[in-house]
Amino acid sequence: MKIAFTTKGINWDSKIDPRFGRTEYILVYNEENNEFFNYDNREIEKEAHGAGPQTSQKLFELGAKILVTGNGPGGNAATVLEKAGIKTFVGAGEMTVKEAYEAYQENKLNELQWS
Amino acid sequence: MKIAIASGKGGTGKTTLSTNLAKYLSKEFEVVLTDLDVEEPNSGLFLNLDEILEEDKFKMIPKWIEDKCTLCGICQKSCNYHAVIQLGEMILVFPELCHSCYACSELCPEEALPMIKQKMGVLKQFKTDKLNFVESRLEIGQEQAVPLIKETNNFVENNFGKEVLKIYDSPPGTSCPVIEATKNADFVFLVTEPTPFGLNDLQLAVETMRELNKDFGVVVNRSDSNNKLISDYCDSQKIKIIANIPNKREIAELYSSGEEIYSKVPEFAVELKKIKSFLINELKVD
Amino acid sequence: MKEIVVISGKGGTGKTSITASLAYLGGKDLVLADCDVDAADMHLLMQPEKIKSEDFYSGLLAKIDPELCTNCGICANVCRFNAIPVINNQHIIKPLDCEGCGYCEKVCPEKAIIMEEQNVGFWQISNTRINNKLVHARLGIGAENSGKLVAKVKNEAKQLAKTDNKKYVLIDGSPGVGCSVVSSLSGANYVLLVTEPTVSGIHDLRRVYTLVKKFSIKAGCIINKYDLNYAKTQEIIDYLQEENIEHIASLPYDEIFIKAIHSGKTIVEYDKEYFYEKLKECWNRILELIEN
Missing domain, CATH: 3.30.70.20 (Alpha-Beta Plaits)
Known part of the structure; x- marks a missing residue:
């Protein structure tokens, strides 16, 4: 399973970026082979509107099945995540990636329900 | 005659002025007031008129x-x-x-x-005697005000003749919606208040009006002993101040419950009369 | 570092006056960010001294190169915004009508049209007279506030807070319910709603809170001018209870708000007694809530 985190850096000890659409990095952890992949999302800064859907699209392209983030996506981004079948967990805004992963494994994060 | 009522920022009393002015003028003229603040159309809350028409407005999107x-x-x-x-x-x-x-x-x-129609908002028309009121409201989640403002302008153009006095309550700010709302007006009243905030926002609104080549004048709301702040600026810029609505708690209270003000506060009616005279004498409304 | 955002939905509720007062109370512990770019008034109370300023580019605008253009008119035909009239036998772009869609650029057989980023204003970092730094922005005519600008202002503020080791970023949020508010809210630890007991105040509070709820951020509310209309104030209090929003305080309708603005001061500097105490309580309560 590939788990994506919105982050401010590129390793286990980086902080989670609580923002979704305009997150600085996307860190993807592949549970099967223990590998990390990071995507630099800072180019999104250039977009006036529509940051959320584009970041969601990127997650899909990276093959993520789970998303762990802070405050959660806006409406349009949520639509893309739902269509892409990416389960979204929120509330990790103040954690490091490591802490967020543990919290996810221990079911301590809230899963967003698509309305 | 088309007049727009605008301001640099929200909360200066645009809606108070447009609703009261429309009612006041409708005693003598046939008037249509149009609320173009389609994101937050509030004028209707202050009018209590009978609804006579409701229609969906659409924009085109790909399917x-x-x-x-x-x-x-x-x-x-x-x-x-x-x-x-x-x-x-x-x-x-x-x-x-x-x-x-x-x-x-x-x-x-x-x-x-292919492009198909999608509902972006609802237009409603209300009427009593000589006062007509038109408002449009964006659907929740729709973010673009400009297309709905255009449609609403078209509706008013097509349904009311030249003889009807048209008053437009414009959205606040200096961005695209304001430009769309004021660009067809013959004259714009800029509402401000005599505070440094009011002055700052008025200056921005004046820049916008000049960029659009509009004729405009100023109405000072919550006018008090600090009026000099606005009048000095207007003098230096050769801008006409048309009315000064006094700062009274009673006005704020009536506004809070959505009540008509000029019939209860004589000082307010006096200022509306000044605006009426301006319309008749300077803008040749008859 | 924690982010506190103040929003109100509607203008004229006293949001900026209240935010400025909290900024005064927070003093050197915080960085202040003005994201209410459409009515950016915060600087009037802060006498900002510029440290750094930069142009801000956003949104595209078409530009026709008359050297390459053969006036075939294909661009004008596809433009749905009537932004390409012919003046003196030359197709030109009307900047206020161009929406930057780029359709004309894509169909021009001569490649005579390019899309350019527009300089729509600037953003700036300043020292304020109340011992903190302020990040603010100014937009030109017809330029719209956007998620991009809000993100820029907030990012700069957060960067400053990090390098200067500040505990809080206090944000005067954007009006309305569009993408700039989404950007104001994303990343926030606490939302302070400022409202007033008027028909429009309540209407707009409900509208903006629908959005806050989506982000499940903790929220509190200050009812300003509560004594203007007790029935409406009660209506707001009931609503807050229903939605589980903490009612932080009610403030009376008072000329102090206007007098303070005139003297270029925050309310808490102008009135050292009642309003100082009241807003100090609010600030302390907010800090308590975000620390837990």
Whole structure:
């Protein structure tokens, strides 16, 4: 399973970026082979509107099945995540990636329900 | 005659002025007041008129026809607003981000993205005697005010003759919606208040009006001993101050419960009379 | 570092006056960010001294190169915004009408049209007279506030807070319910709603809170001018209870708000007694809530 985190850096000890659409990095952890992949999302800064859907699209392209983030996506981004079948967990805004992963494994994060 | 009531920022008393002025003038003229603050149309809350018409307003957006699509990706590349996104074997369309430019639809080699109507808001018309009121309200989630403002302007143009005095309550600010709302007006009243905030926002509004080549004047709301702040600026810029609505707690209280003000506060009526005289003498309304 | 955002939905509720007062109370512990770019008034109370300023580019605008243009008119035909009239036998772009869709650029057979990023204003970092730094922005005519600008202002503020080791970023949020508010809210630890007991105040509070709820951020509310209309104030209090929003305080309708603005001061500097105490309580309560 590939788990994506919105982050401010590129390793286990980086902080989670609580923002979704305009997150600085996307860190993807592949549970099967223990590998990390990071995507630099800072180019999104250039977009006036529509940051959320584009970041969601990127997650899909990276093959993520789970998303762990802070405050959660806006409406349009949520639509893309739902269509892409990416389960979204929120509330990790103040954690490091490591802490967020543990919290996810221990079911301590809230899963967003698509309305 | 088309007059717009605008201000640099929200909360200066635009709606108070436009609703009271419209009622006041409707004693003598046939008037239509149009609320163009389509994101937050509040004028209706202060009028209590009978609704006589309701119609849906639409904008055009692309609709994906899966069977025709070859997933070539041209649509996604042609949309500068990222309103069309390809997700694996799906094309997603985000109506709120779409500006109805037709590029994705017409550049699609397979005709797989025809433009269809989508509801963006509701227009309502209200009436009593000589006062007409028109408002449009954006659907929740719709972000673009400009297309609905255009449609609402068209409705008023097509349904009321030249002899009807048209008053437009414009959205606040200096961005696209304000420009759309004021660009067809013959005259614009800029509402401000005598504080440094009011002055700052008035200066921005004046710049906007000059950029648009509009005739305009100023109405000072919550006028008090600090009026000099605004009048000095207006003098230096050769801008006419048409009325000064006094700062009274009683006005704020009546406003809070949505009540008519000029019939209960004589000082307010005096100022509306000044505006009426200005309309008759300077703008030749008859 | 924690982010506190103040929003109100509607203008004229006293949001900026209240935010400025909290900024005064927070003093050197915080960085202040003005994301209410459409009515950016915060600087009037802060006497900002510029440290750094930069142009801000956003949104595209078409530009025709008359050397390459053959006036075939294909661009004008596809433009849905009537932004390409012919003046003196030359197709030109009307900047206020161009929406930057780029359709004309894509169909021009001569490649005579390019899309350019527009300089729509600037953003700036300043020292304020109340011992903190302020990040603010100014937009030109017809330029719209956007998620991009809000993100820029907030990012700069957060960067400053990090390098200067500040505990809080206090944000005067954007009006309305569009993408700039989404950007104001994303990343926030606490939302302070400022409202007033008027028909429009309540209407707009409900509208903006629908959005806050989506992000499940903790929220509190200050009812300003509560004594203007007790029935409406009660209506707001009931609503807050229903939605589980903490009612932080009610403030009376008072000329102090206007007098303070005139003297270029925050309310808490102008009135050292009642309003100082009241807003100090609010600030302390907010800090308590975000620390837990």
